[in-house]
Amino acid sequence: MDQASQTMIDNLQKNTGKSLDDWISIVRKEKLQKHGDILKFLKTNHQFTHGFANLVAHKTLKSDAASATDENDLIMQQYKGKEHFLPLYRKLRADIEAMGKDIEFAPKKSYISVRRKKQFAMLVPATKIRYELGINLKGQVPSGLLLPDTKSSGMVTHRIVVNHEEQYSKEVLDWLKKAYDAAG
Structure with a gap:
């Protein structure tokens, strides 16, 4: 388990008086x-x-990712029926990894969280025809490809839609780099 997740679990116990297992039981009782x-x-x-609830x-x-037996399986499930987005994902991942050695990719069920000290981006094969990048840039006025986020309940502040590799541009990479820098 990564250090950020362990810290969250420790703080959950400290803040609520109940362990993660206690909260899982409470949620399961609600069905x-x-x-x-x-x-x-x-x-x-x-x-x-939101962070603790998430x-x-x-x-x-x-x-x-920690609950999955294989992170790669989790990623492949995200792209099932959306395999045409895999080259875009690989390019995004390579370009993001080139920004620094302190980056962690944490696959979830429907997206990949990209973090430094905190999450700065999300890679989301949203539908068969829409690929979205969630970006964390608090206080940034949306402009160009950077749109305000209206869907993720505060997990990111902005979204960029990149439906095919040809839409992946220097502007997209610049926004990702700005988010990376802000997360350090």
């Missing part, structure tokens, strides 16, 4: 099966922040 439903339950009924939801549903 909640969807990530969004678990987030809503924990935020509404237990005043969780942690408990992923661990309950076993949809995070």
Whole structure:
């Protein structure tokens, strides 16, 4: 388990008085099966922040990289039926890795979180025809390809849609680099 996840788990116990396993049991008793439903339950009924609710939801549903038996399997599931986006993902990953040695790629069930000290991007094969990059740039005014995020419940501040490799441009890479720099 990565250090950031372990710190979150330790802080969950410290902040709530209950362990991760306790919270997983509470969620399971509610018979909640969807990530969004678990987030809503924990935020509404237990005043969780998004980060803690997200942690408990992923661990309950076993949809995070640490719960998967093989990270590559998790990635391949994301791209099932969307295999035409794999070359774009590989190019994005290589370009992001070139930004620094402190980058962690953490696959989840439907996206890949890209982190330094904190998440600065998300790689999301959203649909068969839409690939999205979530970008964290608090306070940045949207411009050009950088759109405001309206979907991710605060996990990122902006989105960039890149539907095919030809749309992957210097502007996209510049926004990713700016987010990387801000996360350090």
